[in-house]
Amino acid sequence: MKKLSFIALFFVLLLSACSGTDVDQADQLEEPENSETETTEEETPSEETPSEDTEEEAEPSDEEQTEEAPVEEEPSKEEAPTEEEPEVEEEDQSEEAAAEEPTEEEQPEETKDEEEDTVSSASDDSEETEEAGSSAGLKAYMPKGPMTKTFTQNEDYKVKHEVVDVNDRFVQQIVTFGDMVTLQILEFTEGRIAVVYQESNPEDTSSQLESFEAHETIDVLVDATGGSENFQILDEAQTTATPYGEFENVFVVQRTSGSKVTSMYHYAPDYGLIREKVEDKGDNGYTMTSELTEIQE
Structure with a gap:
């Protein structure tokens, strides 16, 4: 066991x-x-x-989506101005319209410019009138049309200048002094006034200017070209008083004949001769003054 x-x-x-x-x-x-x-x-x-x-790359997280969201929104931000471009164009158009239309500040300037142009044109006209004795202005002293001017000579005698016809160059007038009747044709050029035709006691006193041609110079009344020592311009814008009335912008010129005779002429724009004074200092010297007393147009 x-x-x-x-x-x-x-x-x-x-x-x-x-x-x-x-x-x-x-x-x-x-x-x-x-x-x-x-x-x-x-x-x-x-x-x-x-x-x-x-997976994270395939499916971005919420944070990444949040971060990537602005990237997606950026085109919309960039596209927004394109939508607003018409407004910019409208602003440009409004600016162009504003540029075309004068502003409130520019309008006074234009008004001022217009006023200056008006003043300058008026001054130019006055200069042309005042400087009619220069090489560009004696035609301004031609009578403006048919008229009868009556002068008083030395307070005793009457002399009539009947302007029969006027064109752009010539003035035809009939001068009556007592029994003497003289037909004259005056030529007005830019720098000279001259008698180019004269006839005593004419049979025909009607206008001859339609076919008239100047062939000779009989007498030079005014020479403002500076080519003659016999003429001296005394004033180009004088205010001259006559028994008929007062005239402005009167052209005054003095002519010397020889060494002893001096004549002074006053010409008013649109009326021609309005006053004349002749002095002879010779042995048989005299003084003659003829002033405008009446105009009939």
């Missing part, structure tokens, strides 16, 4: 030893599996990590 018990105990111990060895071997065998499992598990995250990145 003891032998059988000893054998049974030995057998149990042997079994337990074997089982322990198997367990250790099993553990050893299982450890690689665990390590492989762990390695697999460790490798799995590494493989899963790219997948997560891929």
Whole structure:
């Protein structure tokens, strides 16, 4: 019995030893599996990590969507000005219209310019009238049309200048002094007034200007060209008083005949001669003054 018990105990111990060895071997065998499992598990995250990145790249997070949202909205911001471009064009058009239309500040300037133009034109006209004795203005002193001017000579005698006809160059007049009747045609050029035709006691006193041509100069009454020492311009804008009335912008010229006779003529715009004074300082000297007393138009 003891032998059988000893054998049974030995057998149990042997079994337990074997089982322990198997367990250790099993553990050893299982450890690689665990390590492989762990390695697999460790490798799995590494493989899963790219997948997560891929998922993160494929499906951006809320924060990334929030950050990317302005990028998507930027075209709309850039497109907004294109929608507002008509307003810019309208502003440009309004600016062009404003540039075309004078502003409130520019209008006074234009008005001022117009006033200056008016003043300048008026001054030009006055200058032409005042400077009619120059090479550009003696025609301004032609009578404006047919009229009869009556002069009083030395307060005793009457002299009539009947202007029969006027054109752009010539003036035809009949001068009556007592019984003497003289037909004269005066030529008005830019710098000279001259008698170019004269006839005493004419049979025909009607107008001859339609076909008249000047062939010779009989007498030079005024020379404002500066080419003659016999003429001296005394004034170009004098105010001259006559028994008929007062005239402005009167052209006054003095003519010397020889060394002793001096004649002074006053010409008014649109009326011609209005006053004349002749002085002879010779042995039989005299003074004659003829002033305008009446005009019949």
